[in-house]
Amino acid sequence: MTFNRRTFLGTAVAATSLTAPMVQAASHARPRAVVIGGGAGGATAARYIAKDSNGEIDVTLIEPSRSYYTCFFSNLYIGGFRDLQSIAHNYAKLASDYGVNVVHDWAVGVDRDAKTVALAGGGSVPYDRLVISPGIDFVDGAVPGWDVSAQTAMPHAYKAGTQTALLKAQIEAMPEGGTYVMVAPPNPYRCPPGPYERISMVAHVLKATNPTAKILIADPKEGFSKQALFEEGWQKHYGGMITRIGPDFGGGNVTVNPDTMEVDIDGEVVKANVCNVIPAQKAGMICAAADLTDGNWAPVDGHTMQSRLDENIHILGDATNQGDMPKSGFSANSQAKVAAMAVRGALTGSRVFPAKYSNTCWSLIATDDGVKVGAAYEATDEKIASVSSFVSQTGEDAAMRKATYEESIGWYAGITSDMFG
Template sequence: MSWNRRHFLAMTGMVTGTALLPAPMVMAQARPRVVVIGGGTGGATVARYLAKDSEGALDVLLIEPTRRYYTCYFSNLYLGGFWDYDALGHGYANLASDNGVNVVHDWAIGVDRDARTVRLGGGGSVGYDRLVVAPGIDFVEGSVPGWDVSSQHIMPHAYKAGSQTQLLKAQIEAMPEGGTFAMVAPPNPYRCPPGPYERVSMVAHLLKQSNPTAKILILDPKESFSKQALFEEGWQKHYSGMITRIGPDFGGNNVEVRPQTMEIVIDGEAERADVCNVIPAQKAGLIAADAGLTDDTGWAPVTPQDMRSRLDQNVFVLGDSSAQGDMPKSGFSANSQAKVAANVIRADLTGSRAFPARYSNTCWSLIADGDGVKVGASYEPSEDKISSVESFVSKTGEDTDLRRQTYEESIGWYKGITADVFGAPTA
């Protein structure tokens, strides 16, 4: 199947038939306002769909500090040399000009849920009738002993795309001949479950061409990981002898780093690395915690029918920050959740029809040139969580034509989702 914008919308628009129903007429009074914090995939999607489907009945305000958003998904392909960095970046002009979203480039630094206001870093505050919180992830301090965010210029995480991604690639390209690239993988749950292992594949692809005697070391606290059989098959086929994974049985869950000396201590024994990519444990973006929307897990619990916060009925939490059940933290998931939330919020504020929630996700990964694999599922709300109802995954031993088709499908999906999120042309 070749993915394009039409295919993408057909699959992910299951709850967005709302566009077929005209929004109720709004009398001459202040329009209900929806404030969205975070202009990533979840936040930009919900803002766009609220604005366009309400046909002017809602005042939609998106708060996002950056003027250009770089997707974390597909950033590994930049590391591997398959994509240019600029291809990951997307602006907000079309959200404002073509969809009627009021985009405010500022930091949201506080939420008063009693007064229903959001405080801005540049001064002042904005009120809301409904609030959507979609700030992505932050890192758990101390989860990797020896590392904190002040170390990210030496041992980058590159798990928020942008300058960190550029830094990591520059470090890889500057490795000495026969040097060592080390990755400290995160514990569950975290953004994009296959992401660290696709990253290893892309780093291996780059090194195989420019530094073929280099080694890659994965320090992993998990017993297993997403698409493990597929990745391990691919590593053996394309990068035999280059990649070593150390799991918890051999000290992968007992790792300390020393950024100043570029050392990794594994079960008390120090190893030197030339590049060390530390991906720490993760939690909901800081503003979600500051707003009192998270629980002891560090994530924000939501009701599975609508992505509404379990702690405040006027607030919705989308994407990576949410604790919702079986869905992985991914761009596809965030986009799917945002459409459900947009439908419900519009119904709340305008009296339009709310459709039953259905969710979906697919995660593609590139292992080598033309060797793409995928995993995905469809989901429905159950009593206490979003539950997987049907799933699929690529199989080991697939022929090269199918793997190349899977990769090409992923490219079509990227073009489709970014057009859907940011209102950008697909050409």
């Protein structure tokens, strides 16, 4: 499917209705929906709840950042195809055009009995329905020798913004013939093709500015998303520059030393000029603080994105354990529309339609060499299940790859408009 702004924003839900749930009673004038997290899931949910309820629901969005940098397309900034401001967005239109109350603060706790969200700055925000879309945090000790205090020396750049800018600066400052090392994450993690698109973009920069440099990937996984496409592209565009060490050769046995910039891969010590550590991941910390996880992720009902531990809370995006959908911006945006519809139904008695989901992940390998993978999904009682899928093919001609890249540009414009108005 080719996406542009019109087709993306015009995607319709199915026409068969479910029985509308009863409206929750409230002692205040309007029922209150609170959304934690202003990314692809949270911003979309806040906008759709406010827009489609026509003011019947009081919507509050809690997000600490005044400027939100999308993780999707941040690799293109590293590769020099975008500038940083092109992936930065604000919440002005959500407030001015849709009446969303935007609170720039950290949500630090949820009292599920009192139905309130505690703020770092003091006070709390009451809700009738709560939507949580916090993205990811990192599993402590996932990479021995690394924790968040080392993220300046060895950036993760898996939360976009200053970390992405830091990693780009480090790559550009590499000495001639230097070594870039990526410690790739284990499954599951945010954006399955993301680390390998990043490798492509780093190689694109180094090929032009530092052609004798080397790229080394220490990877704990047997395989990865779009592997054949990436490996074909690396051979075609960056032959001899990129080496991947998988688990059979110790890629899952890695220790780092940020002070000396050394990486120990199964006993072999590599001196890195740049080391990009992407640790194992878990749901954003507010999910654990609210006791909504099964360990690392938050289990949800695919029909409504409601937490399986609290029916008054919906959880979206990367933080969820929901079934077959990848942890991606497109997935979070798709899930947000289902959750927004369920929230409106619960609070106003509006019609609720069967949940339908979709996702596409585009990746850029080199100039005009874009590839994609995606699927359509439906909710079952057990999970969100894939019902059809597609992927780019190896050996595609240049025109097809260029068209795929241009399709991704249209999608980015569409989804960010869908998120922020």
